[in-house]
Amino acid sequence: MGIATRRHLLGMGDLDPADVERILETAAGFEDVVERDVKKVPTLRGRTVVNLFYESSTRTSSSFELAAKRLSADTVSVKAAGSSVDKGESLKDTIRTLNAYRPNIIVIRHPHIGAAQLTARWSDAHVVNAGDGKHQHPTQCLLDLYAIRKRLGRLRDVKVAIVGDVLHSRVARSNIEGFRMMGLDVTLVGPPALIPPGIEATGARVADDPAAMAEADVVYVLRMQHERMEPGQNFVPTLREYARVWGVSGRRLRPGQIVMHPGPMNRGVEIAPDVADSGASLVEHQVEAGLVVRMAVLYDLMTRPTIGEVIDLRERTGEWGAA
Numbered sequence: 001m002g003i004a005t006r007r008h009l010l011g012m013g014d015l016d017p018a019d020v021e022r023i024l025e026t027a028a029g030f031e032d033v034v035e036r037d038v039k040k041v042p043t044l045r046g047r048t049v050v051n052l053f054y055e056s057s058t059r060t061s062s063s064f065e066l067a068a069k070r071l072s073a074d075t076v077s078v079k080a081a082g083s084s085v086d087k088g089e090s091l092k093d094t095i096r097t098l099n100a101y102r103p104n105i106i107v108i109r110h111p112h113i114g115a116a117q118l119t120a121r122w123s124d125a126h127v128v129n130a131g132d133g134k135h136q137h138p139t140q141c142l143l144d145l146y147a148i149r150k151r152l153g154r155l156r157d158v159k160v161a162i163v164g165d166v167l168h169s170r171v172a173r174s175n176i177e178g179f180r181m182m183g184l185d186v187t188l189v190g191p192p193a194l195i196p197p198g199i200e201a202t203g204a205r206v207a208d209d210p211a212a213m214a215e216a217d218v219v220y221v222l223r224m225q226h227e228r229m230e231p232g233q234n235f236v237p238t239l240r241e242y243a244r245v246w247g248v249s250g251r252r253l254r255p256g257q258i259v260m261h262p263g264p265m266n267r268g269v270e271i272a273p274d275v276a277d278s279g280a281s282l283v284e285h286q287v288e289a290g291l292v293v294r295m296a297v298l299y300d301l302m303t304r305p306t307i308g309e310v311i312d313l314r315e316r317t318g319e320w321g322a323a
Contacts, residue, residue: 007301008127010116011136012177024146026296044073047104054080054110059263059287060130064107067294095122126301137170140262141178143293147285156183161213163189164222164270167196171262176202189213193235210246214254221248221261221271243269250274258282
């Protein structure tokens with residue numbers, strides 16, 4: 001079996017703590033780029049980034065596209081609606097079509113778990129998972145880590161309460177894995193029906209009492225993922241009852257806590273408007289972090305060699321002698 005010459009970001013398991021630190025530091029370096037008048041660097045000039053989105057998106061889609069343009073890459077954005085997908089084209093044939101254009105990176109969002117892994121198998125490009133079903137959303141985790149560290153100045157031992165529909169949330173799965181990797185303390189808070197069985201095996205604690213939010217430094221709010229629920233499934237009596245018991249409102253927060261949400265928000269359901277618009281909210285900062293972090297991810301994939309590439313280079317340059 002040959003050694004891989006392409007690197008991907010399909011889930012947080014593709015990274016170790018050193019990788020995360022490198023990406024966060026690179027993102028911090030890109031802060032200056034997005035603040036200046038000419039918001040471009042020539043880093044990826046002549047490279048092509050394809051954004052392939054089978055699901056609706058505002059933040060993730062726009063920030064990946066803008067991140068590529070800030071790095072001077074050529075971009076192609078393909079939405080399922082209005083493309084050949086509407087005519088029944090399979091994911092495999094779509095990837096084969098795009099692969100003919102020799103893209104360097106494919107960013108894919110898809111409603112089915114494993115779509116990013118299949119894209120990596122079928123394409124010669126580096127692949128970034130921008131969300132596959134309820135599986136993973138690694139760049140959301142990275143931008144959340146960046147926003148937390150920027151506000152609190154640290155990651156280790158930060159207490160995070162992830163509140164709401166953990167069962168259907170790819171953000172929750174990536175964040176549990178990434179937060180635990182980087183030393184954050186994670187508690188999952190929500191109705192028992194919306195907490196995956198056996199999730200304690202990840203090292204996260206589970207609380208079915210909304211009062212557990214009070215112990216956290218960061219209250220991370222999730223929306224109800226109705227699009228991932230089977231028709232007729234009812235995990236809570238009503239949305240009004242859910243908001244009353246589990247909704248994050250000002251009365252639940254103590255001074256000094258910060259509130260995060262991956263968006264889109266359902267105001268008045270999982271989060272009260274006064275909290276969403278308060279100084280405790282990091283929601284806009286998460287959006288800002290998304291741009292520089294995704295710039296860092298694209299840069300890292302294109303500029304950091306794989307083990308296979310290092311071995312190939314050393315063999316071709318004669319750096320390694322005969323054994």
